[in-house]
Structures are given as structure tokens and as C-alpha cells.
Amino acid sequence: MNLSVIGCGRWGSFLAWYLNRLDHRITLYGRAGSHNMKMFRETRTNGLVTLDKEIELSEDLAETVKKAEILIVSVGAQSFRSLMQQLSPLSLSGKTIVLCMKGLEAGTGRRLTQIVEEYAPKVPCAIWVGPGHVQNFVKGIPNCMVIDSRSMEIKEYLVKAFSSDLIRFYYGTDLLGNEVGAAAKNVIGIAGGMLDGLNRTALKGALMSRGTREIARLIQAMGGNEITAYGLSHLGDYEATVFSEFSHNRRFGELFVKGENYGELAEGVATTTALLRLGEEYGVELPICRAVDVVINGKKDPKTVLSDLFLRSLKMEF
Ligand SMILES: NC(=O)C1=CN([C@@H]2O[C@H](COP(=O)(O)OP(=O)(O)OC[C@H]3O[C@@H](n4cnc5c(N)ncnc54)[C@H](OP(=O)(O)O)[C@@H]3O)[C@@H](O)[C@H]2O)C=CC1
Numbered sequence: 549m550n551l552s553v554i555g556c557g558r559w560g561s562f563l564a565w566y567l568n569r570l571d572h573r574i575t576l577y578g579r580a581g582s583h584n585m586k587m588f589r590e591t592r593t594n595g596l597v598t599l600d601k602e603i604e605l606s607e608d609l610a611e612t613v614k615k616a617e618i619l620i621v622s623v624g625a626q627s628f629r630s631l632m633q634q635l636s637p638l639s640l641s642g643k644t645i646v647l648c649m650k651g652l653e654a655g656t657g658r659r660l661t662q663i664v665e666e667y668a669p670k671v672p673c674a675i676w677v678g679p680g681h682v683q684n685f686v687k688g689i690p691n692c693m694v695i696d697s698r699s700m701e702i703k704e705y706l707v708k709a710f711s712s713d714l715i716r717f718y719y720g721t722d723l724l725g726n727e728v729g730a731a732a733k734n735v736i737g738i739a740g741g742m743l744d745g746l747n748r749t750a751l752k753g754a755l756m757s758r759g760t761r762e763i764a765r766l767i768q769a770m771g772g773n774e775i776t777a778y779g780l781s782h783l784g785d786y787e788a789t790v791f792s793e794f795s796h797n798r799r800f801g802e803l804f805v806k807g808e809n810y811g812e813l814a815e816g817v818a819t820t821t822a823l824l825r826l827g828e829e830y831g832v833e834l835p836i837c838r839a840v841d842v843v844i845n846g847k848k849d850p851k852t853v854l855s856d857l858f859l860r861s862l863k864m865e866f
């Protein structure tokens with residue numbers, strides 16, 4: 549199959565590596581001036597993956613799109629609308645868009661499949677989310693992930709085309725829940741990092757339990773299935789985010805409470821804003837997301853924020 553991967557950062561380049569291993573014909577696209585693409589052109593590696601010479605590299609979006617039946621997209625979620633604005637004038641007929649991103653639009657709270665529908669309502673779309681770090685996959689350590697779409701036919705087609713001994717896919721059954729869950733796990737990951745930075749790692753069990761509950765309530769209020777918060781896209785991704793040394797979101801949270809900067813993309817920062825917006829819209833209290841927001845936006849000292857969470861009124865667990 550001809551596949552194009554749009555976005556040549558940590559995850560997009562891994563996807564190109566992985567799908568090439570499955571004998572698909574791959575074009576990897578990076579925008580003009582991308583330092584990631586420059587690195588791949590010069591050395592074929594970014595230090596995490598080495599791309600086989602069969603993988604074509606391109607800075608031409610129109611050519612990249614023309615070549616493929618399936619467009620796999622992995623850019624930062626806040627850049628996605630501008631990418632869709634570039635894609636929508638191109639001929640997308642007969643193509644499928646697969647979103648490999650975990651975020652919500654901060655300014656609107658919109659899910660990324662909703663943004664696809666705004667710009668390309670006729671183009672079938674799917675999401676590919678769940679746990680997995682490049683550092684583990686390239687060592688041959690397998691994981692389980694989930695593909696979801698409104699269309700069962702597309703899910704079946706993609707799962708068949710993308711499965712291997714390295715990734716076992718499940719068919720998602722709740723597109724809304726999986727999108728919100730996948731994005732929200734990054735916020736819980738930031739909270740986990742903050743606990744590490746405050747020497748409160750022991751509270752991660754409570755974070756897992758209360759974090760899933762909080763996101764389950766939001767998913768349900770939005771019309772999804774609350775059980776999805778306990779699936780691969782959310783709880784199933786906690787090991788890779790709340791606990792992993794490789795997680796950018798966990799690391800961001802840890803460094804943030806120590807007063808240090810982190811240069812890499814931590815999707816959970818913008819997603820926190822989006823989730824609070826959705827919480828207000830749907831009337832759902834999101835104490836953990838709110839605490840992360842208060843800390844990130846410097847409204848209170850992190851230790852005080854943590855104490856405040858403990859001082860909340862007493863509640864039934866479920
Ligand atoms: N298990 C999983 O499913 C995983 C999912 N992810 C998700 O993948 C997404 C990307 O993360 P990650 O790869 O770590 O991020 P990176 O910052 O490493 O890469 C993002 C890439 O997007 C490119 N980009 C941004 N805007 C545009 C645009 N308008 N047009 C073209 N390219 C653009 C950047 O280009 P440039 O090179 O010019 O900077 C960069 O190459 C996130 O949503 C993240 O949550 C990440 C890891 C694992």
C-alpha cells in the first residue's frame with residue numbers, strides 16, 4: 549500500500565519506520581525548514597530511529613498527498629488546523645486520513661476528527677492511539693494500541709494493514725471517548741510528573757484512580773462511553789506517560805515544579821486548557837486538570853495546590 553506520513557518528529561518518523569517494516573511504500577513529509585527533516589536527509593537518523601533508504605523523504609505536501617491512499621498525520625495537535633487548511637484544497641478524494649496525535653484544540657476544545665470534518669467532511673478518518681514509545685518499539689518490545697473510526701469498514705481495513713508482532717491493535721468502539729481519553733492522559737501524565745518533582749510519587753496510585761474517574765465522567769457527559777477511560781487510549785497509556793522515563797509530558801511536569809524548562813512538545817499543556825473548557829461546557833468538575841492548570845499558569849505554588857486537592861469536601865469514591 550502507498551502511505552504518506554505527515555510530520556517527521558519523534559512519532560511520525562517512528563510510524564514511517566514501522567510501516568515500512570510491514571512492506572508498505574512510505575513517503576515521509578516534513579515542512580520546509582524542518583530541522584527534523586534536515587537531520588533525516590543528512591544522516592537518515594534522529595537518534596531514535598534510522599530510516600531505511602526505501603522511505604522517500606519529501607518537503608512537497610501536494611506530491612506527498614498525491615502519492616498515497618492513506619495519509620498518516622502526526623504533528624502537534626495545535627498545528628493541526630493549519631495543516632488541514634493546507635490539505636483541504638488538495639485532491640483528497642479516495643484517501644483516508646489517520647490521525648496519530650493525542651490532543652484537543654486549546655482555543656475551542658474541538659477533537660481533531662471534528663477539525664477534519666470541518667475542512668474535509670467527505671474524507672474518511674480514523675485515529676490510531678494507545679501506549680507506546682519509540683525507544684521500546686525499536687528494541688522489539690511490543691505493545692497494544694487502538695484504532696477507532698466512525699466506519700467499521702475502515703477500522704477493519706487499517707487494523708489488517710497495520711498489525712504486526714510489534715503492535716496488536718484493538719478495534720475502538722467509542723471515537724469521542726478515545727480521542728478525549730488519549731488527549732487527557734497527557735494531562736494526567738503532567739500531574740504524575742509534578743508528583744515526581746515534589747517527591748510525592750507514592751500518590752500516583754491515587755492519581756490513576758481519581759484521574760480515570762474524572763475523565764470517565766467528562767467522556768460520559770460529552771456523549772461517549774465512560775468505560776473508554778479505562779481502555780487502551782487512556783488508562784492503558786498511563787504506564788507510558790504517568791510512569792515512563794521516556795514521557796515528554798511526565799518530564800515536563802517534573803521539571804516544571806522544579807522551576808526548570810523543558811524544550812520538547814508536551815501536548816498536555818494545551819490539552820489542559822481544552823479540557824477545562826469542555827468541563828465548563830458539559831458541567832463536569834475536573835479537579836486534577838484544574839490543579840495542573842493552576843500550577844502551569846503560576847497561580848499557586850505546586851505544594852499548596854496539592855494540599856488543596858486533599859482539602860476538597862469529602863466524597864463517595866464512586
Ligand atoms: N504512542 C503514541 O501514539 C504516541 C503519540 N504521540 C503523539 O504524536 C504527536 C506528535 O508528537 P511528537 O512526534 O512527539 O512531536 P514532535 O515535536 O517530535 O514532532 C512534531 C512534528 O510535527 C511537525 N509539524 C508541526 N506542525 C506542522 C505542520 N503544520 N506541517 C507539517 N509538519 C508540522 C514538526 O515539524 P518540524 O520538524 O518542522 O518541527 C515536527 O516534525 C503528538 O500528538 C503526540 O501526543 C507521540 C508519541 C507516542
Ligand SMILES: O=C(CO)COP(=O)(O)O
Pocket residue numbers: 650678679680681734737785788789794795796797798813814815
Ligand atoms: O503517547 C505517548 C506514549 O504512549 C507519548 O507520551 P509523551 O508525549 O508524554 O512522551
